[in-house]
Amino acid sequence: MNDCLGVxxxxxxxxxxxxxxxxxxxxxxxxRMDGYVARLGGEIASVQPRAQALRAELPRTVDTIYLGGGTPSLLAATQVQSLFGALRSEFEIAADAEITLECAPGQLEDETLHALLRSGMNRVSFGVQSFVDSESQAVGRLHTREACLREIARLRSYGTEEINVDLIVGLPGQTAASWRESVEVAITTGVPHISLYMLEVDEDSRLGREVLAAGIRYGAGRVPDEDSIAEWYGAACEWLEGAGIRQYEISNFARERHRSRHNVKYWDRAPYAGFGLDAASMLRSGDDVLRFANPSELDVYLEGDSGSALPMLAERPPVERIGREGQFEEAIFLGLRMNDGVSFSALRREFGEALVRGLNDPLDELCEAGLVERDAERRRLTARGRMASNEVFSRLLVVSA
Ligand code: SF4
Structure with missing residues (x-):
């Protein structure tokens, strides 16, 4: 683990x-974008005193930056310049930093692209979700397969080879055949990174609410059942593996040496600072870890007075202080998300033998159930365990609580 910051x-x-x-x-x-970017600039400019007030360690060197959202590809070129100007004033951006842009296909103007390339952007994550036009359009995406393929070629023509494609399994109207088609097209593009997400059904999306209410709007009546989604996800893991795009985390697959360095920080518990709406941060403070997040309401975020004493990070959101046992839990849950799994000798070094010993029995049970596998050094989820990861985590949570 290095000591650089992710942003x-x-x-x-x-x-x-x-x-x-x-x-x-x-x-x-x-x-509202101008006001938002100005607010971001203020938040970035005041990060040092705010971190000091929390007694948090804020590494000055940044080795990954991730522009997410939302659709950051909609920023104007001048807004990109202003944002990176603010970041460069506060931080040292490493020469080999990974700088990722989340991009909706067809929503990246030339001028913005050039400003991003000048700012060091070297990785793009496309929110494709499906290469089957009827599926992507049914959920409100504004692109076609052709547009996605053109965008990938366009980025490559500027020398950007680090490209990710996001796909969702479980979209309304999706079938085993159409899912296979999407994954095959993604493989055929030759991109080095693919993320597969299972459709999340919850109260926070219109489609999720409709599915929960057994309605039919937004195609809710045509969402595949859970067993099919799990089966298709498992099949896709095998197709990607067969194509040399290996799974390294529950939702992430990459060719050799093309993992997302930024996202790996989350699972490795490396420090990161989040700026903007709903952005989360994790910083160290002595032996503790601090976690906090910005407001999720745009008006509330924009109201923040970045020039005053301790805005946002210190006051509005509660700061969660995580001690040794909480960090131990995080090390297990985040580590198990990775296919490399959790190293028990590293756990012992960091947390001591007593805490680690408490895991033996539940892990033995999970191994017997075929959800976890072990060797002398590591514990990792099996393919079945990755599909039932929530069940695994809840069984371990009972133990560590
Ligand atoms: S999924 Fe759609 S609505 Fe949500 S952030 Fe991405 S582009 Fe915007």
């Missing part, structure tokens, strides 16, 4: 709200 910047503006979306994002008037 996440949320840009919550979208051209249209996808029906399955449960992020803090929305369709806001374009004029």
């Amino acid at each position: 996440y910047v949320s840009v919550p503006f979208c051209r249209a709200k996808c029906t399955y979306c449960n992020f803090a994002s929305g369709v806001f008037a374009a004029e």
Whole structure:
């Protein structure tokens, strides 16, 4: 684990709200973007005193930046310049930093792209979700397969080879054949990174609410059943593996040496600072870990007075202070998300023998149930365990609570 900081910047503006979306994002008037970027600049400029007030360690060197959202590809070129100007004033950005842009296909103007490339952007994550046009359009995406393929070629023509494609399994109307088609097209593009997400059905999206209410709007009546989704996800893991795109985390697959360095920080418990709407941070403070997040309401976020004493990070959101046992739990749950699993000797070094010993019995049971596998050094989820990860985590939570 290195000691550099990861930076996440949320840009919550979208051209249209996808029906399955449960992020803090929305369709806001374009004029609000200027105010938002100014607010971001203020938040970044005041990060050092705010970290000091929390007695948090804020590494000065940044080796990953992730522009997410929302649709950060909608930023204007001048807004990109202003954002990176603010980041460079506060932080040392490593020469080999990974700088990722989340991009909706067809929503990245040339001028913005050039400003991003000048700012060091070297990785793009495309929110494709499905290469089957009827499926992507049914959930409100505004692109076609052709547009996605053109965008991938366009980015490559500028030398950006680090490209990710997001796909969702479980979209309304999806079938075993159409899912296979989406995954095959993604493989055929040759991109080095693919993320597979299972449709999240919850109260935070229009589609999720409709499914929960057994309604039919937004195609809710045509959402595949849970067993099919699990089966298709498992099949896709095998297709990707067969194509040399190996799973390294529950939702993430990459060719050799193409993992997302930024996202790996989350699972490795490396420090990161989040700026913007709903952005989360994790910083160390002596032996403790501090976790906190910005407001998820745009008006509340914009109200924050970045020039005053301790805005946002210190006051509004509660700061969660995580001690040794909480960190131990996080090390297990986050570590098990990775296919590399959890190293028991590393756990012993960091947390001591007594805590680690408490895991033996539940892990033995999970091994017998075929959900976890072990060797002398590591414990990791099996393929079945990855599909039932919530069950595994809840069984371990009972033990560590
Ligand atoms: S899924 Fe992405 S593009 Fe769609 S509404 Fe949510 S944040 Fe915006």
